[in-house]
Every structure is written in structure tokens, then in C-alpha cells.
Amino acid sequence: MHFLWCLKSHSLHWLDLTGLPQAPQRNLTGTGLDNISLELSKESTSLEKVPKPMTTTSNMTKYNKVTMSVICLFVLASIFGINKYFTLSVFVKEDFKKLSFQDTISEIPHVIPKVTKILVVAYMRSGSSFTAESLQHGPDVSFYSFEPLWNVVKSSIDAMDCKGSNCSVVNRTDELSQTTASIIKNIFECKMSALPDEALYAFSFFRQLRDHERLKNCFPKPEEFKQITNNARLSSMMERKSQCLSFLESRCRNSTVRVIKTIRMSLHLCKDLSKTIENMKILHLVRDPRASVYSRRNLGLDFSNSSVKILCNRMSHDIDEGQLIGSYFPGRFYSLRYECLARNPETVLKKMYNDMSLEYDSETEKWMQLYMKSQDRGQNGYQVFQSNSSSRSTNWRLRIPYIDTQNIDSLCKDVYTNIGARSFNSAMELENLGMSDMYVTPYTERYCK
Numbered sequence: 001m002h003f004l005w006c007l008k009s010h011s012l013h014w015l016d017l018t019g020l021p022q023a024p025q026r027n028l029t030g031t032g033l034d035n036i037s038l039e040l041s042k043e044s045t046s047l048e049k050v051p052k053p054m055t056t057t058s059n060m061t062k063y064n065k066v067t068m069s070v071i072c073l074f075v076l077a078s079i080f081g082i083n084k085y086f087t088l089s090v091f092v093k094e095d096f097k098k099l100s101f102q103d104t105i106s107e108i109p110h111v112i113p114k115v116t117k118i119l120v121v122a123y124m125r126s127g128s129s130f131t132a133e134s135l136q137h138g139p140d141v142s143f144y145s146f147e148p149l150w151n152v153v154k155s156s157i158d159a160m161d162c163k164g165s166n167c168s169v170v171n172r173t174d175e176l177s178q179t180t181a182s183i184i185k186n187i188f189e190c191k192m193s194a195l196p197d198e199a200l201y202a203f204s205f206f207r208q209l210r211d212h213e214r215l216k217n218c219f220p221k222p223e224e225f226k227q228i229t230n231n232a233r234l235s236s237m238m239e240r241k242s243q244c245l246s247f248l249e250s251r252c253r254n255s256t257v258r259v260i261k262t263i264r265m266s267l268h269l270c271k272d273l274s275k276t277i278e279n280m281k282i283l284h285l286v287r288d289p290r291a292s293v294y295s296r297r298n299l300g301l302d303f304s305n306s307s308v309k310i311l312c313n314r315m316s317h318d319i320d321e322g323q324l325i326g327s328y329f330p331g332r333f334y335s336l337r338y339e340c341l342a343r344n345p346e347t348v349l350k351k352m353y354n355d356m357s358l359e360y361d362s363e364t365e366k367w368m369q370l371y372m373k374s375q376d377r378g379q380n381g382y383q384v385f386q387s388n389s390s391s392r393s394t395n396w397r398l399r400i401p402y403i404d405t406q407n408i409d410s411l412c413k414d415v416y417t418n419i420g421a422r423s424f425n426s427a428m429e430l431e432n433l434g435m436s437d438m439y440v441t442p443y444t445e446r447y448c449k
Contacts, residue, residue, distance in 0.1 A: 115279060116140075116357050117188045120261040121270065121318070122285035123311060125295035127338035129208060130371070131285050132261035134341075134349055137367040138359045143255035145187050146206045149180060149264040151198040151222070177269055187260055188277055190252035192245050197222040200241075203248065211251070218244030257358060266314065267321035274329050281356055284322045286315060286444070287338040288421045288437065289412045290405050294396040305407060312412035319418045319443060337419055339438055340448040342393035345371070348447045355446075394433055402427035418443050 118135055122128035129146075136142040153176055179196070186194045200219040203209060207216075218240060228234045252258065270282050289312055297303040319335075326333040334355055341348045346368055353360040402424075409416070409423045416423065420441040424430040440448045 115255070116257050117277060117280040118257070118259045118283060118356055119184065119270065119273075119280060120259065120283045120285060121265055121267055122261070122263050123287070123292060123315065124263050124301075125292045125299075126263070126285055126287040127342065128261055128263060128285050131283070131336070131338065131341060132259055133208070134345075134368075134371070135259050135283075135352070135356060135358065136257065137364045138257075138353060139361050139363065140257045140358060141255045142257040142259060143190075143252045144209060145258075145260045146202065146208045147262055147264070148183055148187060148195075148199045148202050148260065149262050150205070151201045152176065152179060152183065152196070153264045180265055181269055181273055184260060184262075184265075184273060185277055187252075188258055188280065190249050190258075192248045192252065197225060200245075203244075211247075214247070215244060267318040267325065270333075271321070271325050271328060274325065274332060280332065282322075282325065282333045283352075283356070284318065284333070284335045285338055286319070286335065286415075286419050288419070289315070289415055290400060290408050290421070291339075291393070291396045293404070293408060294400045303404075305411060308408055308411050312408075312415045315412075316414045316418070319415070323443070334446060335443050336447050337438070337444040339393045340444065351447060394437065397430055397433060397437065400430075402430050405430060417441070420444055420448070 120128060120132045120135075122131070132144070132146070136144055183195060183199045186192070187199075192200070197219065201221060203211075203215045204217065204219040206212065209215065220237065225237070228237065267282075267284060274280055274282070289308065292311065293303045293308055296307075322333060322335055326335075334352075336348075336352070341352075346365075349364070349368065350360050352358075353364070405424065412421075415421065418441060420439040420443075422435075422437050422439060424435070424437075429435055438448075
């Protein structure tokens with residue numbers, strides 16, 4: 001009824017909807033909408049004069065007619081299912097020419113594509129690669145930045161300041177907080193030209209990125225770039241860099257989902273970022289410290305008591321910050337325990353997609369099945385795809401020495417309480433996979449219930 005009323009009562013003659021790439025032309029012949037043309041194109045159109053206006057018996061003011069015409073446009077857009085992304089121009093009747101251009105435009109909303117920005121904050125060997133990758137397999141066009149802070153903060157983001165037996169965490173990110181915040185903000189806003197060379201190098205280095213083959217020779221190591229003295233070679237590299245920046249910025253601007261994954265950033269920076277970055281959602285990923293430490297040891301990384309204390313101190317501080325961010329920005333902060341995603345991927349991923357304003361469709365389902373079957377091991381042993389994720393999330397219990405778990409238990413009590421990690425009283429309990437190693441807490445209940 002609203003649709004017929006719009007057609008009958010108002011002067012809306014042409015609708016131009018732009019900004020919807022690759023959308024098919026809709027043929028309205030024989031639909032009863034011959035007096036209305038819907039055109040999908042990439043070019044915006046300004047206010048124009050139209051053919052002879054339709055007759056109307058309405059006694060509304062000209063100003064109100066324009067307003068109601070705009071309302072009708074949204075009714076029509078909803079009917080045809082094309083109201084997700086578009087900009088619009090309304091062509092008004094001939095007798096509206098007396099209205100000033102500014103008055104008319106002020107009544108016409110300019111709708112631009114809404115971009116969802118997702119920041120995944122995690123820790124080394126916490127399942128962050130898979131978690132971030134899993135957010136990019138819906139129908140939305142995504143842009144992914146994998147560890148942009150890797151070459152900016154090359155060492156651990158934390159250090160220990162010890163006086164005798166008393167140790168405290170020194171967060172090195174504080175020293176780089178302005179640079180870190182600027183990098184995150186510029187990537188979300190597609191300002192790649194403003195990124196330092198250290199951040200750009202990540203786009204060339206990590207093969208987890210979909211465009212790795214195209215980007216792998218784009219951005220050399222900053223220290224190598226500074227050593228180039230041959231002018232011809234330098235000029236060639238600068239030209240290639242310029243082309244790659246244009247490609248990156250184009251890919252980013254054409255996306256409706258932008259994901260940044262980092263293990264080199266603490267949550268205390270995210271509160272201020274949430275104030276300045278519109279539509280940014282934060283996903284804080286946590287994992288049982290025993291599993292992370294065991295995984296690090298398998299890669300030959302430090303798993304000493306001091307490194308365990310650094311990890312758990314950082315996790316504890318981040319959980320405190322996360323709770324504050326969640327209270328300040330409801331609906332924009334979520335905490336996920338990796339084990340819950342690994343053991344029940346389909347259910348948890350559907351809920352994550354809903355929380356992140358993403359669409360879960362058949363393509364997402366296909367990718368999930370591929371993930372469950374694949375055993376491709378990534379660069380330097382970092383896996384994005386793993387088969388039988390549920391069993392892999394508990395296999396550490398069959399391999400880690402019981403004495404190591406006791407040490408971790410003593411250093412990570414606060415984290416255990418916050419994320420729901422259960423201690424074991426013996427090696428037999430540890431290796432009995434029938435005994436659960438986790439329980440639900442307020443911080444993890446969103447995806448673990």
C-alpha cells in the first residue's frame with residue numbers, strides 16, 4: 001500500500017542509485033513501474049531537469065513534497081532489496097525549480113557504503129591467524145592487514161623490570177603508542193601512503209595475505225631500501241612502490257569489511273582508538289596460556305618462567321582494559337576464547353559474524369568445511385588451516401610435561417580465573433582428555449556458552 005501511495009501521490013520521477021558495483025540492470029518493463037526508472041551505475045549524477053512531471057492533487061507544500069519523495073525512495077529501495085549500498089539523487093518536478101539548490105540538496109540524504117572495521121588483538125600462538133582469516137569469507141568485500149606492527153615492534157611488546165625477586169611489566173608499546181595508533185587508523189582509512197616503510201613491509205612479507213604474490217616485491221626491507229645507491233634501481237623501486245600503494249588503497253577503498261590482526265598491541269590503546277575510528281569493532285582473542293606456551297616451545301621460542309609471566313601479565317592487564325572498553329562502547333567490544341571457536345567452529349563463527357555485522361552465507365560454510373579438512377602449514381610453521389580443530393586444541397595436554405603446567409599455573413592464576421582455565425592435580429588428570437580443561441566465565445561466556 002505504501003508503495004502504491006508513493007507512485008500515486010508524489011512527484012518522484014527518476015531514481016538514480018550509484019555506488020553499487022557490478023549490480024545488474026533491472027528491467028522494469030511490464031511491472032507497473034514504467035514511470036519510474038531505476039538505474040544502477042558507478043557514476044553519480046547531479047540534480048537535473050526531468051520530463052513532463054506527473055500530475056498530483058496533493059496540497060502539500062513544495063518543501064514537504066520533496067521530503068515525502070525522499071521517503072518514497074527508501075520504500076522503493078527496500079522493495080527491490082537494493083538499499084544496502086547506494087548514493088542517491090532525486091529528480092524533482094519542473095515546478096520545484098523555484099526551490100533553491102541548497103534547500104533541495106539538504107533534504108536528500110547521501111548514503112555511502114558502511115564499512116565494518118574489525119581489530120583482532122591477540123597473542124603469539126593464540127589461534128589469531130585462523131580467527132582473523134575466518135572473518136573474511138562472507139559475501140562482503142574484505143581487506144586484510146596481517147601484523148602491520150610486526151616490523152615496527154619487532155621484539156616482544158613487553159619487557160620485565162626486576163628488582164630482586166619483584167618483577168613488573170614494562171609495556172614497550174607505550175613508547176610507540178602514537179606510531180601504533182597512527183598505523184591502525186591509517187590502514188582502516190585506506191591511507192597507505194601515510195604508513196611508514198616498516199608497516200608496509202608486512203604487506204610484502206606475509207604470504208597469509210590474499211594478494212601476496214602481487215605484493216611480495218613491492219615493499220623491501222626498510223634497512224635494505226636505505227642502502228640502495230644506484231639511482232636507476234632506486235627510481236625503479238620507487239615507481240613500483242607507488243603502483244603498489246595505489247593498488248592497496250584501491251583494494252581497501254572498495255572493501256566493506258576491513259580486518260587488522262595484531263599480536264603486538266595492548267588493549268589500553270584501543271579505548272582512544274574507538275573514539276576516533278568510526279564503526280571499529282574489537283575482538284580480544286585469548287587462549288589457555290599452557291597451550292600457547294607449549295606451541296611457542298615447539299617453534300623454538302622462549303618459554304622460560306619470565307616469558308610466561310610477561311604473557312600472563314599482559315593478558316591480565318588486557319582483560320581489565322577490555323572490560324572497561326566493553327562498558328564504554330557497548331556492541332563494539334567482544335572477547336573470544338580460542339578453544340570455544342576451535343571446538344565448535346560453525347556455531348561460534350555464526351555468532352561472531354552476527355556480532356561483527358557480517359553476513360554468514362553458503363560461501364562461508366564452504367570455507368569452513370575446507371578449513372576442517374585442510375592441513376596446509378603456513379610460513380614458518382604458522383598454521384591458518386588445521387584439520388580436526390577440536391582435537392588439536394587439546395593435544396598439548398598429551399605432550400606438555402606436567403611440571404611445566406605447574407609452573408604456568410603458579411604464574412597465571414589471575415588469567416585462569418578470568419578466562420576459565422582449570423588446573424590439574426596430577427599428570428594423570430592432565431592427560432585424561434575426558435576431564436575438561438575449561439569452564440565458562442563472564443569474560444568468555446559470549447561464545448563459550
